[in-house]
Amino acid sequence: MNCYNCGAELSNSDYCERCGADVSLYRRLIKLSNAYYNEGLEKARVRDLSGAAVALRQSVKANKKNTDARNLLGLVYFEMGEMVDALSQWIISKNFQSEKNLADEYIKSVQNSPARLDAINTTIKKYNQSLLYCEQGSFDLAVIQLKKILSTNPNLLKGHQLLALLYMKEDNFVRARAELQAVLNIDRTNTLALRYLKELDEAEGKQSKKQQPKREEEQVSKDAIVYTSGNETIIQPIGVKDNSWLHSIINIIIGIGIGMAVMWFLILPAQKQMESSELNDAVAEYSDQVEAKTAALNSLQAEMDTLKAESEAAIQSASEANEKLSSYEELLKAYRSYAEEDSPGALEKLEAINKEILPEDAQILYDAVFREVGAAAVTELYQTGYAAYQSNNFETSIADLGKCYELDNTQHNALYFLARSYHKSGDIENAKIYYQKVIDEAPGTRMSTDATNLLRSISN
Amino acid sequence: MLDFEEELKRFHPSLEISQVEDNVYNHNLSDVTDLMDEMLKEIKEHQ
Numbered sequence: 001m002n003c004y005n006c007g008a009e010l011s012n013s014d015y016c017e018r019c020g021a022d023v024s025l026y027r028r029l030i031k032l033s034n035a036y037y038n039e040g041l042e043k044a045r046v047r048d049l050s051g052a053a054v055a056l057r058q059s060v061k062a063n064k065k066n067t068d069a070r071n072l073l074g075l076v077y078f079e080m081g082e083m084v085d086a087l088s089q090w091i092i093s094k095n096f097q098s099e100k101n102l103a104d105e106y107i108k109s110v111q112n113s114p115a116r117l118d119a120i121n122t123t124i125k126k127y128n129q130s131l132l133y134c135e136q137g138s139f140d141l142a143v144i145q146l147k148k149i150l151s152t153n154p155n156l157l158k159g160h161q162l163l164a165l166l167y168m169k170e171d172n173f174v175r176a177r178a179e180l181q182a183v184l185n186i187d188r189t190n191t192l193a194l195r196y197l198k199e200l201d202e203a204e205g206k207q208s209k210k211q212q213p214k215r216e217e218e219q220v221s222k223d224a225i226v227y228t229s230g231n232e233t234i235i236q237p238i239g240v241k242d243n244s245w246l247h248s249i250i251n252i253i254i255g256i257g258i259g260m261a262v263m264w265f266l267i268l269p270a271q272k273q274m275e276s277s278e279l280n281d282a283v284a285e286y287s288d289q290v291e292a293k294t295a296a297l298n299s300l301q302a303e304m305d306t307l308k309a310e311s312e313a314a315i316q317s318a319s320e321a322n323e324k325l326s327s328y329e330e331l332l333k334a335y336r337s338y339a340e341e342d343s344p345g346a347l348e349k350l351e352a353i354n355k356e357i358l359p360e361d362a363q364i365l366y367d368a369v370f371r372e373v374g375a376a377a378v379t380e381l382y383q384t385g386y387a388a389y390q391s392n393n394f395e396t397s398i399a400d401l402g403k404c405y406e407l408d409n410t411q412h413n414a415l416y417f418l419a420r421s422y423h424k425s426g427d428i429e430n431a432k433i434y435y436q437k438v439i440d441e442a443p444g445t446r447m448s449t450d451a452t453n454l455l456r457s458i459s460n
Numbered sequence: 461m462l463d464f465e466e467e468l469k470r471f472h473p474s475l476e477i478s479q480v481e482d483n484v485y486n487h488n489l490s491d492v493t494d495l496m497d498e499m500l501k502e503i504k505e506h507q
Binding site: 004005021022025026029060061062063064082083084085087088091092117120121124125127128131134135158161162165168169192196199 | 462464467468470471472473474475476477478479480483484487489490491492493494496497500
């Protein structure tokens, strides 16, 4: 033991031999600290961690340099899942005794397992998150989070305590009891856990019993065995045959049945409806396409008709133009023949002209030429026709006289001799026609009388 | 029966590993010997 004032080695005297300080009280404090340490050690040995922590805190309060007490306190904190407090105690301990200190080994063991340290740190963060969930009223999330935490760090007492509290809030007493039991398995005199257990007993209507630490898989009654596995409390009735496999098979069969029913009543109709809908859509689409193509076809047909009509009109127009041009040419030729005093030639050319298509000026020219040429031509045709008749050349006489009458239908002589030419040539039918014309057009004339007689004679 | 809200107030967020250093610095390390030493010094000063 060293003097608290000068650090000199103390003898059995109550005063320091070097500085003369009164060390009697100091000696008592050292003894008190050691006594607390011994008490803490005894409690820690029987897993009374809460009691041990109290005693060891008193020990280091009496003598802060009691490194054994501080190291043990750190160890107790570590066992309770309080890693930060444990490390703090070990670091302080190492500060007071840098050599031959157990804290060194503890710190190194933690530092040599960074993965484990990281996992513990994560559980601390999640625990804080769970508390936040509780404050926000998200108790379900808090429970889920705490279960994860405790699966990683099962020694975190406050995690078990908070989870038990949440289970108690939900009136899930079995699970709450299991969590509290887990606390007591680590710390047998944990005050909070014992208080919660007492509340549980009262809530369940049981008589308060002094809770004894239980081993896992302990039989609690004659009818059932209750044991904990991790965070779960399992109650297994005695004498009941374990036929879970049968239940599993039944459940699977029921599941398959439900699945088939869902497929039959929901999925298949929906699929059929979807296919039908797709088919209808396709039909509607095709109908639209057909209608569009029909409309396009009609439009093209109408366009084609229009073009055809235009083409025909153009052809007709071209034909008329050609005809008109031809008529012009013939008119010019006729005029030229007329100028050369070739009346029959001029007349022949005039006959080839379609007067209707000629413009008004051309028609005036046509009429003028025709007037001059026509009279001479009629006379000439009559003369040649009559001469042919007299020489019994009926073919020529019929042609010339017919043309003569055609040019001038007042030429009754030409008509009469035309009828005679037919008669003499043996064409009785035409002879009858032209005799009748003579009778009709030249009534009261000699020719009419002769025609009447001749017609009667050939009719008989 | 327990008052859940009141019980919940007993639970506080834990320090993370990164806060060990701060925890050590903020730790009150004075013990009874320190108190006694201070008291003896004060007594001497008064005498």
